Amino acid sequence: MMDSVRLLVTTIPGLEDVTVAEASEKLSLKSFEVKPGQVAGRVILEVSEEEASKVFRLRSIEHVIRLLKIFPVEASLKGLDIIYRELYGLEVELGSTFRITCERVGSHDYTSIDVQRVAGQALVDRYGTKVNLKNPETIVRVDVAREWCFVGVQLTRQPLHIRYLRVFQHPSALNPVIAYGMLRLSGLKSGETLLDAFCGGGTIIIEAAQAWENLEALGIDISPKNIEGAWKNAESAGVKDKVNFMVADACRLEKFLPEGWKADREVSNLPFGIRSGRLKALPKIYRGFLSSVKSFLSRSAMLCLLTARRNILESSALEEGYEVAEARKIAYGGLESWIIRLKPP
Ligand SMILES: C[S@@+](CC[C@H](N)C(=O)[O-])C[C@H]1O[C@@H](n2cnc3c(N)ncnc32)[C@H](O)[C@@H]1O
Structure with missing residues (x-):
């Protein structure tokens, strides 16, 4: 049986259904989840490993993140301990260098910078891999959305809305x-x-x-x-x-x-x-x-x-x-x- 992969894709908040419609038309979707953790602008697409590369051709998305782990997290400072523990236990190929990127939605006693620091420390402690903020081989996303934490490897470097060089830049150019x-x-x-x-x-x-x-x-x-x-x-x-x-x-x-x-x-x-x-x-x-x-x-x-x-x-x-x-x-x-x-x- 073909293994499946869960990809968290980001889009414009309000256009999640467009992403699902496009993905359903262009891929054989095994399942999908709109606004996981009630966060607008995100959709989880489950596809076969073979189909995963086609996700990058979708025109209604910005970033693609290979989901590795979803776990509940507390809003108090205890949340940071949970993040450290879960990240320490994460099985992930980091290559020679990595960076953590965090987007946080909701109210917590810690900031996204705190999450980046704690999650980064956990991976350094576990794998001994060096952090490179500017040009890392691997970008690990640790997004905290209210009471959930989504961990994955970001597969896109540039947002996918960059389709061609805009030789002329209109001051109100549309995405x-x-x-x-x-x-x-x-x-x-x-x-x-x-x-x-x-x-x-x-x-x-x-x-x-x-x-x-x-x-x-x-x-x-x-x-x-x-x-x-x-x-x-x-x-x-x-x-x-x-x-x-x-x-x-x-x-x-x-x-x-x-x-x-x-x-x-x-x-x-x-x-x-x-x-x-x-x-x-x-x-x-x-x-x-x-x-x-x-x-x-x-x-x-x-x-x-x-x-x-x-x-x-x-x-x-x-x-x-x-x-x-x-x-x-x-x-x-x-x-x-x-x-x-x-x-x-
Ligand atoms: C929000 S901008 C459109 C930006 C465009 N979607 C892009 O990505 O570059 C609105 C445009 O309407 C044009 N505009 C304003 N009044 C107009 C009119 N009466 N007839 C035609 N164009 C007009 C402006 O020159 C401006 O370029």
């Missing part, structure tokens, strides 16, 4: 993991037409072109500098021939798009009015866009929009006759943000 999640939530299928009317440096359009086949993918931004940057990013990502970008105003699409052109999905990271200022202008932009885009949507179209201004977007959508199909909260860059799916009138 491609979120872009992928939004595209999935929009219901995008190969062969469809996709519009991002606020494309900035092109993240959503580029993500779609990398992950879906035969799309017609059009990105629009009011700033010529951003459109120039989006083309450069698309070239860097190897999808320049599969995408199109255009300088245009999302609130006056009829001036720029040919009559009869229809998008099946509209997926955008809207201006929030924080980083680029101008909160007051948002209702006008949101309403103007929702009004203008209506005649460029196919009959079964879905919009999937990211904003930190849920109220402004929902009231604009209702005034324009859209139906709010879903509003889900995600944690993004320290802000409470919302992915909102709208069905056109």
